[in-house]
Amino acid sequence: MNDTIxxxxxxxxxxxxxxxxGEAYIFVVGFFCVVLLLISLTxxxxxxxxxxxxxxxxxxxxxxxxxxxxxxxxIRFSRGLDDDVLVTFPTFLYSDAKGDTATDSSCSICLADxxxxxxxxxxxxxxxxxxxxxIDTWLKAHPTCPMxxxxxxxxxxxx
Numbered sequence: 001m002n003d004t005i006x007x008x009x010x011x012x013x014x015x016x017x018x019x020x021x022g023e024a025y026i027f028v029v030g031f032f033c034v035v036l037l038l039i040s041l042t043x044x045x046x047x048x049x050x051x052x053x054x055x056x057x058x059x060x061x062x063x064x065x066x067x068x069x070x071x072x073x074x075i076r077f078s079r080g081l082d083d084d085v086l087v088t089f090p091t092f093l094y095s096d097a098k099g100d101t102a103t104d105s106s107c108s109i110c111l112a113d114x115x116x117x118x119x120x121x122x123x124x125x126x127x128x129x130x131x132x133x134x135i136d137t138w139l140k141a142h143p144t145c146p147m148x149x150x151x152x153x154x155x156x157x158x159x
Contacts, residue, residue: 080140094118109134
């Protein structure tokens with residue numbers, strides 16, 4: 001028999017395989033909702049991980065014991081010499097030292113040649129000469145000779 005009911009044929013629809021306008025709108029809105037959900041989940045995950053991680057180490061310049069510095073992740077700087085120790089090293093004019101112990105003709109810190117009227121300081125442990133202002137500045141930050149890196153006090157020589 002014939003599939004038509006009451007002799008009326010169904011109307012011809014050429015776009016019968018493609019979605020209608022309402023279906024395309026729902027698809028686009030759904031796609032953007034999924035993208036927004038993924039972005040939200042990623043950001044939330046980032047915030048949660050950041051709040052659980054330990055804070056970055058803080059760098060302080062206070063003096064602490066070595067074991068405290070290791071446990072707190074602090075940078076430990078070597079401390080130089082006090083003024084009380086610096087004044088114990090002999091000072092004199094370069095012209096007086098030239099004949100006795102001076103083998104250097106220039107200060108290895110500032111690289112300037114010594115003049116006969118320059119006041120120099122002798123480091124007794126190693127015998128190196130420096131301008132007083134140069135070596136005092138160095139020794140306030142470092143407890144070693146800048147030339148040979150040996151300790152300049154008797155306690156550091158025995159280490």
